[in-house]
Amino acid sequence: MTLATGRPFLMIPGPTNVPEEVLRAMHRPAVDIYVGPLVELTDNCLRDLKTIFRTQGKTFIYASNGHGGWESALTNTLSRGDKVLVLDSGRFARGWGEMAAVLGLDVEILPGDWRKAVDAEALQARLDADRDGAIKAVLVVQVDTASGVINDIARLRKAIDAAGHNALFLVDTIASLGCVPFEMDAWGVDVALTGAQKGLMTPPGLAFVAANEKALAAHEHADLKTQYWDWTFRLGEEHYQKYCGTPPEHLLFGFREALDILMKEGLDASHRRHRLLGEAVRKAVNVWAKDGALEMNILEEAERSNSVTVVLTPGLDPAALMRFCEETCNVKLSGTIGEINGLGFRIGHMGYVNAPMVIGTLGAIEMGLAALKVPHGRGGVQAAVDHLTSAVSE
Ligand SMILES: *Cc1c(COP(=O)(O)O)cnc(C)c1O
Numbered sequence: 001m002t003l004a005t006g007r008p009f010l011m012i013p014g015p016t017n018v019p020e021e022v023l024r025a026m027h028r029p030a031v032d033i034y035v036g037p038l039v040e041l042t043d044n045c046l047r048d049l050k051t052i053f054r055t056q057g058k059t060f061i062y063a064s065n066g067h068g069g070w071e072s073a074l075t076n077t078l079s080r081g082d083k084v085l086v087l088d089s090g091r092f093a094r095g096w097g098e099m100a101a102v103l104g105l106d107v108e109i110l111p112g113d114w115r116k117a118v119d120a121e122a123l124q125a126r127l128d129a130d131r132d133g134a135i136k137a138v139l140v141v142q143v144d145t146a147s148g149v150i151n152d153i154a155r156l157r158k159a160i161d162a163a164g165h166n167a168l169f170l171v172d173t174i175a176s177l178g179c180v181p182f183e184m185d186a187w188g189v190d191v192a193l194t195g196a197q198k199g200l201m202t203p204p205g206l207a208f209v210a211a212n213e214k215a216l217a218a219h220e221h222a223d224l225k226t227q228y229w230d231w232t233f234r235l236g237e238e239h240y241q242k243y244c245g246t247p248p249e250h251l252l253f254g255f256r257e258a259l260d261i262l263m264k265e266g267l268d269a270s271h272r273r274h275r276l277l278g279e280a281v282r283k284a285v286n287v288w289a290k291d292g293a294l295e296m297n298i299l300e301e302a303e304r305s306n307s308v309t310v311v312l313t314p315g316l317d318p319a320a321l322m323r324f325c326e327e328t329c330n331v332k333l334s335g336t337i338g339e340i341n342g343l344g345f346r347i348g349h350m351g352y353v354n355a356p357m358v359i360g361t362l363g364a365i366e367m368g369l370a371a372l373k374v375p376h377g378r379g380g381v382q383a384a385v386d387h388l389t390s391a392v393s394e
Contacts, residue, residue, distance in 0.1 A: 004330035011361045012334035013145045013175060013308040013348035015197035015204050018254075022202060025257035026250040033247055039239045041256055042247065048259050049208050052177060052267065053192050055184035057212040060234055063248040066174040069193035069207035070096050071103075072229040073170050074137075077191060077215050079223040080104040082136040085167070087123060088112035089151060090144030091338030096172060097139065103224055108135070114147045114339055117303040120159040127163035137168040143176040145198075146338045148298050148310030148346070150180065157188040168218055174198055178262055179274040179307040179350045190215040196251065199274075199307060201258040201351045205251050261352075271306075276391045277349050277358045278306030280384035284362045285311055288369060290377030297336075297344065307350035310336060316374040318345045324371055329364035355388055 010017050031038050042061070049059040062068045078084065083106040086097035094109070101107045110126055112118055118140060127135065138160060143150050153171055160169060168190045173182050177192075178199030184192045193209045196202035211219070211231060219231055227233060228244050239247075262270060282296065282304060289295050293315025298304045313321070318335060322345055325331040334346040347365075349358055362381045369376045 002328050004326075004328060006330060009331040009357060009361055009364075011348050011357070012332055013198070013346055013350065014195075016199075016201065016348060016351035017353060018203055019201055019258065019261060019352050021261065022254045022257045026203075026254040028250075028253065030249055033249070034239060038247060038249060038252070041252055042239060042242055045252065045256060045259065048263065049210065052259075052262070053184045053210040054182060054186065055192070055210050055212060057184065057210050058216065058231065058235065060209045060211070060231060061243065061252075062207040062209070062229070063205065063243060063251070064207045065197075065204055066172075066193070066195035066207055067099065068229075069174070069195060069209050070099050070172065072207065072209045073191045073193050074100055074103055074105065075222070075224040075226055075229050076211070076231050077168055077170070077218040077222050078105060078136055079221070081106055083108060083134045084137045084139055085110055085126065085135045087118040087138065087140040087151070087156070089116075089118050089141060089147060089149050090114055091146030092144050092172065092174075093139065093141045094338075096141070100139070115297055115299050117149050117300075118151045118156060120152070120155045123156060124159040124163050127160060127165040127167070130165065133166055135165070135167045137170050139170050139172075141172040142182065143173075143180065143305040143307055145175040145308050145346075146310070146336070146340070148296075148305050148308050149303050150176070150305040153182070153189065154187045161188070168215060175307055175350065176305070178267070178270055180305070181271055184210055185212065196255055196258075199350045200255070201261065202255045203251060205248060206255055273354075274306040274350065276388060277353060277355065278304070278309065280355075280358055280387050281309045281347055281349055281362065283383040283387045284366070284380030285309065287378075287380040287383045288366070288376040291315070291375040293374045293376055294344075297340065307348070309347045309349065310340075310344060311347070312336075312340065312344040316369075316372060318342070320372055321345060321365065321368045321374075324368035325364045328371075329367065331361050331364040333365075359384060359388075
């Protein structure tokens with residue numbers, strides 16, 4: 001018996017749901033790349049990216065996934081042999097560090113705990129000990145999609161300042177930009193990067209990078225630069241240079257539409273929507289968790305992301321639950337990855353997602369828990385509905 005026929009729910013932490021308007025904006029003939037509407041579109045996307053990153057710095061658009069954004073941030077600011085400090089909090093921070101090592105950087109991991117946010121005091125202590133300033137950059141992920149944590153970027157900046165350290169501060173906002181507050185300039189972030197396919201509601205294939213004055217100054221003497229990622233080349237006058245080749249036209253048309261959707265809603269309203277939907281998911285999980293069959297991966301409520309929730313499942317087979325949700329309800333969840341591979345599931349609630357999508361997803365999971373005879377607290381969906389109701393009635 002299946003109830004799956006109907007609109008599929010893609011509730012994974014990326015790629016995320018693409019609005020019909022974005023898909024329609026892409027369905028059009030190719031255009032000239034040297035003159036006309038595309039040139040203007042590049043300018044206004046670069047400008048609106050500054051609004052979203054909250055920076056007066058320079059912005060760049062790459063035909064790449066998020067890993068390309070990582071490579072851009074590293075190669076444009078650092079030199080072979082430079083030491084970088086990676087703040088571990090999940091699979092993605094480590095992955096960025098692995099890339100840095102392959103590029104010839106000297107990578108040190110500040111040990112973390114996959115169930116907690118990065119410890120700002122440990123960062124400060126490590127930087128205090130680095131008296132000769134060997135560490136050239138600190139790499140951190142705002143939301144780590146593997147653990148479900150949100151790191152306090154402003155607080156980490158304060159730790160760097162308290163140590164009086166001069167390292168560049170590089171931040172991955174791939175699973176957070178557009179979903180949770182991010183203040184590149186106010187928080188003293190030197191390079192921020194993101195991808196199109198998570199909070200920004202666009203098909204995969206675009207990465208966005210923002211750099212402030214300090215990062216652009218470091219760029220002058222960085223020796224890891226390569227032509228494709230090179231900021232200097234991309235800051236040239238020719239439209240062609242802005243993409244180091246043919247622009248990814250159709251993705252840009254789609255992205256423009258997605259930006260319009262986001263800006264029409266308003267960044268603050270989007271953050272609030274993500275917060276309430278994230279809270280609703282956590283309310284439900286906490287009810288289900290009563291008998292210990294499942295639990296939140298991140299231990300502290302304040303460190304749980306509003307864009308993705310990672311649930312550990314000591315008392316059930318997560319693959320069976322995910323299979324039920326997909327085959328019976330057409331709701332696609334994601335497995336856990338990295339150190340906690342196979343030990344739970346992830347619910348993506350970022351980007352183009354609203355209350356009925358989240359309530360429906362929670363309903364499918366609650367059906368699955370009952371169908372698989374997993375001991376769990378009843379009424380998780382009700383707790384989510386109650387929470388959203390009181391929030392919208394305020
Ligand atoms: C998805 C994700 C990435 C990787 O992005 P790709 O587009 O797959 O290269 C990196 N960091 C975070 C936090 C992510 O969520």
